[in-house]
Amino acid sequence: MMLNVKWKCSSLICFVVIINFFIIKSTCEHRLCNHVYPKHYEILYTKGEPEHNIRKRSIDQSLRILLYYDQSVYRLDEERFKLINNTILPEAVTFWEKALLLRRSETVIRLTRKCSDSQIFVKDGRTHCIDTCNEKTMCGEVEVPDDHLDACRTCNSTGQNCGVVEGSNVGPGIPNFDFVFYISAMQTERCNKSLTVAYAAHCQQESGLDRPIAGHANLCPNSISTKRQELEILLSTVKHEILHALGFSVSLYAFYREPNGKPLTERSPETGKPPLNETSGYMKREVKGAELEDQGEEGTALTHWEKRILEVREVPFIPFCNKVKQDPLQTECTNDRSSVALCNLVKHNFELPKIYQNFDYIQYVESGTEGFYGGSIFLADYCPYIQEFTWRSKNVVVRGSHCQYLENNPKPGKNFALEKYGENSRCFEHTNQMWEERSCRQMRQWRHWGSGCYGYRCQNGRLHLLVENYSYECFHKNQEISIRIISDGWLHKGAIICPPCKEICEEEFAARNETCKLGDESPPSTAYSRDELQCGSFVAKESRFLLLVIVFFCKFYLSIKSLSLIR
Structure with a gap:
């Protein structure tokens, strides 16, 4: 049984994991x-x-x-x-x-x-x-x-x-x-x-x-x-x-055999097969190689790579995160910026075994309770890591978090951060401030934020973020771009953080014999347009209407009163 692997082993085995949540409530679903x-x-x-x-x-x-x-x-x-x-x-x-x-x-x-x-x-x-x-x-x-x-x-x-x-x-x-x-x-x-x-x-x-x-x-x-x-x-x-x-x-x-065809295990001279232990099967305990999963039921343990080390997909695995998954939800980006993602660090209703307690300190968590916190996937030894997810309603997928699928675009009434999913979109982080929407009558904040999918363009040595009909030029790494755009009658306010130009545009620029600019230039004060709510005329009209209504009712009341006096 000699198969010569041409691909990296870390990409050969996968578990399928989805985190499903709808709006604010979230439940983990692990396949x-x-x-x-x-x-x-x-x-x-x-x-x-x-x-x-x-x-x-x-x-x-x-x-x-x-x-x-x-x-x-x-x-x-x-x-x-x-x-x-x-x-x-x-x-x-x-x-x-x-x-x-x-x-x-x-x-x-x-x-x-x-x-x-x-x-x-x-x-x-x-x-x-x-x-x-x-x-x-x-x-x-x-x-x-x-x-x-x-x-x-x-x-x-x-x-x-x-x-x-x-x-x-x-x-x-x-x-x-x-x-x-x-x-x-x-x-x-x-x-x-x-x-x-x-x-x-x-x-x-x-x-x-x-x-x-x-x-x-x-x-x-x-x-x-x-x-x-x-x-x-x-x-x-x-x-x-x-x-x-x-x-x-x-x-x-x-x-399994060596590349030269020689068996890796001892073989019985009578059958030519490995010795069989009826309890443990065809197993050789001391073998050099990658670690196998040691948890789960029969069919999970020993038949998959250790999940803590080798995760799901053919994308770079991020083995650690420390943002607790709780209300309000704060999303992040996968390492390759292909998807909006969540850290699966949660509070368990029991204290984890000492071997799986990985934290001495967690921000916003009461001191002494860190032992209750760990990743939601026990097969990964409770190590928390970043995961893609899907929004579900009544166990039906509403949309996913992969940036390149048009089907994942949120409905207009729920697109608070003005995201755009499509073939030319990537994930970008927001600042720590919640996005908000304002109208002339009310203001609302959404209970989850942290990252979003947006279109982009690599042009003139810089990364340009595309939000609605506006283009925002990134001048340097970690630049915070303030967004103020009126869409569907609401003023959307938030901010997006610029990644390094090379992270997004290096390959595209190289194909055109271009390079990213150094990134040490400050943006001019007039670089970005910002929409403003115009509510003054609306308020004036509304006030005049109310005044007329009051005058009408006053006159009506006085006329009724005078009639009663005459009688």
Whole structure:
């Protein structure tokens, strides 16, 4: 099982995490990956090329994956089917085909038929059932077609009279591929647990180098969202699950090999397999490498990287933040400025174990209570870090916080900070002052602020922030740009902090043979326009109207009174 990784390991494994909150109330929703790894007696072996032949070849061939759809995939509605068939699966498979290299295999894949009994005989590298094979061979929820199967091979209960069952044929098999992936789309019981989007595992290995050659993935129809702002999460999840089937599973670690093909674990001379401990499985405790997750249930622990060290996405991981997630919410920016984000530091209703208490002091937190504060994700050992999030109402996604999706634009009546989401937008920090809106009659402040998504332009050696129809030129790092803009009848007041020009514009300027200016120049006092509320004429008109009303009622009252006196 030799796969040469061309990509950085920190980008290979991911958990899917979303923080959902609607307006002020916030609740954390963490999608756990509970990978159900196959047990040793569930895995069948398929005869492949001899080990000594394969080990002579160079590791120079990209992984080739064949997708085979169960009928349940075709029963998805048209929009979901197109998303899965045209975007998610092709992109996820292509990602791993480009990421992994292996030694060329010239064997046609023919999978071994399932046996009705877990006891089997192996003759000449081929699996033989006792007396009979199962009528159906399943890989996950998918029935393997006869064309993909070897003939049914059996022995009697003593291991004698072995051979091909009369009438059973060898299928044509799968040539020119290294792995076959059986895909289903069924709303199974597992789909209803822990907000599961998809799950996968391998089902057969080849005998030469113990490499998985067949696996299954089930996509949960009710969790397949076609909203653009959730596609990245769906794609990341499917990539993640595919990797479990390709080799990142506690059931496969013991079969890992050195680059030269030599097994990393001791092998039994009788079976050629690692020694099996019935309690701990195929495990070798003292192995050099990256740390594995040590918390969570079976399927989470030991089957993922330690979350505290290696987080979710292919973006730089920010391992630490210290802003408590509480009202009023103060958002931040992800490290690459792609999204508005929140620090997931919260107060727990219990004191954390000493090993997970990371703070001696937290701003605005009562001294002596720091032990109750930690990250909301226990798998990260309660270390707080920055996360993207989604706004939800009644568990339905309203919008996300990724800056480059138009769909994430807030509704006009709720766009207090005049944000603009789109392909040319990035996240920029606000100052510590709340944004406010004023009209001639009232003033209102919003209960969350701290960062927002805005358009920008790199021009004349400087970064320009685009807010509504105004352009604000950044002259230096940490410059505070005061915003006063009238929109939809409200005066919006706030401030945005300029990042270093190089952080946003360096790459774009380099492509045009330009550079950022030094950034030591102060902005002129007339650099920015500011709108002002004009309420005087409105007040005067309103006052005149009230005066006329009062005069009218006074005259009416006096006339009524005089009539009563005459009577």
